[in-house]
Amino acid sequence: MIARNPFRDLSSRLTIGRFGNDVMKYSVSSPIFVDGNGTIYNSEGNERPSYKNCRIYLNNTLDPTVPDWVKLNSTTYMARYAYVISPISDKIRLVVASGGGPMLKYIVTEDDFRYVTTTMNKGEQLTYVLILANANKRGIQKLELAFERK
Secondary structure (H helix, E strand, O other), X not given: OOOXXXXXXXXXXXXXXXXXOOOOOEEOOOOEEEOOOOOEEOOOXXXXXXXXXXXXXXXXXXXXXXXXXXXXXXXXXXXXXXXXXXXXXXXEEEEEOOOOOOEHHHHOOHHHHHHHHHOOOOOOXXXXXXXXXXXXXXXXXXXXXXXXXX
16 A cells, blocks of 8 residues: 655645746656566657666757747756655655756655565556756746556
8 A cells, every 4th residue: 555645735736937837848758667577668668778777858848939938948947956756755855857857766766666666566657746946946847757567
């Protein structure tokens, strides 16, 4: 039985940063699939690097026709960190998100990854909430990243 995360309800009500609800700058490929051997697959089914070497890439999906496109691509609106809210833990962790996106090992702890590979049944999902933050550690966007047992 997974313990209920007290931050889960909070994360679903957050409006982060200056984008508002209608402008989303970043996206991630989700869900990420994990089999019982710990092999990781992207949402298209292609094998990814190992747990310690896998990066969760942040895709810049900002539409160039948005009136504030230049401003929203300035350093004030670039994701440098992410606050991670786990469905298993009641802790919020700050991780580095530069270099294209955060490393999987920073989002999912070793204990959480072991839980996914050994305890979860096929088809079960865990959804992590990432609050992307700028260099000043101020939130700019909320993303959800799901892990599904394959």
